Amino acid sequence: MRDVRLEGIVKQFGKVRAVDGIDLHIRENEFLVFLGPSGCGKTTTLRCIAGLETLDEGRILIGGRDVTHLPPGKRGIGMVFQSYALFPHMTVAANIGFGLRVKGVDRTEIDRRVRRAAELLQLGNLLDRYPSQLSGGQRQRVAVARAVVVEPQVLLMDEPLSNLDALLRLSMRAEIKRLQQEIQATTVYVTHDQVEALSLGDRIAVMSEGKIVQLDEPQEVYDNPATVFVGAFIGNPPMNFLTGRVRQDAGRLFLEGEGYQVPLSPEAAARIQAARIDEVTIGIRPENIAVSLTEPEGGGIAASVIVSELIGAQRMLTLALGPHTLKVTTSTEFLPPPNGQVWLTFDPAKIRLFDAATQARLAQLPKAS
Amino acid sequence: MPLWLRRTAHYLLATLLALWTLIPIVLIGLAALTPRSDFFTWPRTIIPSQFSLESLRFFVNSFGVLRSTGNSLLVALATVVLSLLLGAPAGYALTRFRFRGREAFQTGILITRMFPTSILAVPLAVTFIRWRLYDTLLGVTLMHVTLALPFVVMITAGVFTRVPKDLEEAAQTLGCSRFGAFFRVSLPLILPGLAASGILTFVMSWNEVFAATILTVNNRTLPAQIMGTLGASPLYFKFAGGFFMILPAILFIVAIRRYLINLWGVSINK
Ligand SMILES: Nc1ncnc2c1ncn2[C@@H]1O[C@H](COP(=O)(O)OP(=O)(O)O)[C@@H](O)[C@H]1O
């Protein structure tokens, strides 16, 4: 087994609780991504797993073995640093072979494995170069090769793509995914880039202020954010939020806020009632709002276009709804009218409900069967 | 200013500076290699009629010179070892750890250099007599270590800042212990810097005359020995002594000049 178990881990720096009680089971061969804004404790969590930080509380198990008090070299991990941390006085070959040399593997075996790792990462013709003679992308690949050549049980990566330009990042992302499938290592990957997280992760652990706020598969994190924070952090443009009160009108339920009324499904109404709250925040993704130039049958929500931008395959509208601002994506053919007046329809199935006070998602009702 | 003018001024200044240091050294060197008889001819020539090792030989064989040269070597080497042993870990700590009083420590190190040795001379001599360190090589060594430490700490701290912490951490994740990581990764990277500060210390101790003169009577280092006999010596003896003193320093500096230049942030090779 090559799984990783974090049990109530806490790491404090003075008064800052960088890691504030994390419980997590990372499955064998899983690609787990820690995602969160800068300073939320991702790197510190990763360094705790690596053994570069000593825990203040909790324990860590790798492959069922308690490694809490073991030094990094004895944990069966490989790590790729954000800065790559290549040894400047060693050639690429010596860098890649470093871990094997430390472990006392014999020379012909080192040579063989370095060559194989170099091939895997397309570094074959660079083995005699020094790190200073490599491009950013090549350095990044050397750092990965150096970490995987020791065949770690767990591969740790701290924002490995953040120092690359956009185009290179895209190709390296695919490369890393392919590599992970090839070497079958349990992988823990840290990033603040939600696109990276969505595309790479088997599961994503979204972090905020030292805690995991949601642990789910990418699609679920995107579709059903656990909190307002997660919805606002993931997606580009992010989820729209409106806060208001529930009101009944002619047998139909509405969320009413300043300058708008959003119709709610009976199911949504039931959930709000079950939660016994007054104020509700609804969240809806930009692509789940339909925009039309004329008022649709059954009523729409009037809004006015502030900005219309072409963003490649789509058009992004920034709309004013009373005092609120919404982002909506439409097809590129949609052209806002001169007076900016449009009507919105929220897809009722895609409206997400949050408690306005706690910012947490409202509980799903048990299905009546 | 046009480029050619700037460049000319630049080279002119460099040449002046170089001449400023070189001329005395060359003159001393020439005088030291002048046969003794030339000193008594008139008019005196700058370039000797023939080169001769006569004066140097006389100097080296005169009373106390060989012994004090040995003393100087011993003191200088001991100073290098001790000040590196004490100073390098201090420099390492200054760059790697954030501890209470770090800034104060850093300033304190520099402040020790603000007291002229001459002010400290009498109390120092008294203390050394009390501690039975007076007129011992150990006493002189301790004094030289004290003088050298600020430089060693500052230079090694500067060298360590250029070895990022995550290099050692990367080595640790690859199976090294803390010490192993230091020896395999950091040490090779800082070795040139350590060598440079070691040699700087050597030259400093080799040339240091004031403290050595005050703290010793019989067990003198070379500069103190020469100082002691200088007043009563003939001219050719002085030149030979001067040249003998300068030579090792120059050889060392030439040997390490690449590292010194690296240390000061300029490089001739790249
Ligand atoms: N060595 C350290 N000393 C003091 N505070 C630290 C240290 N490392 C991290 N922190 C603090 O811990 C918090 C989490 O940092 P980090 O794990 O680096 O965040 P992230 O990688 O998510 O950007 C931050 O507030 C940061 O300032």
Ligand SMILES: [Mg+2]
């Ligand atoms: Mg980080």
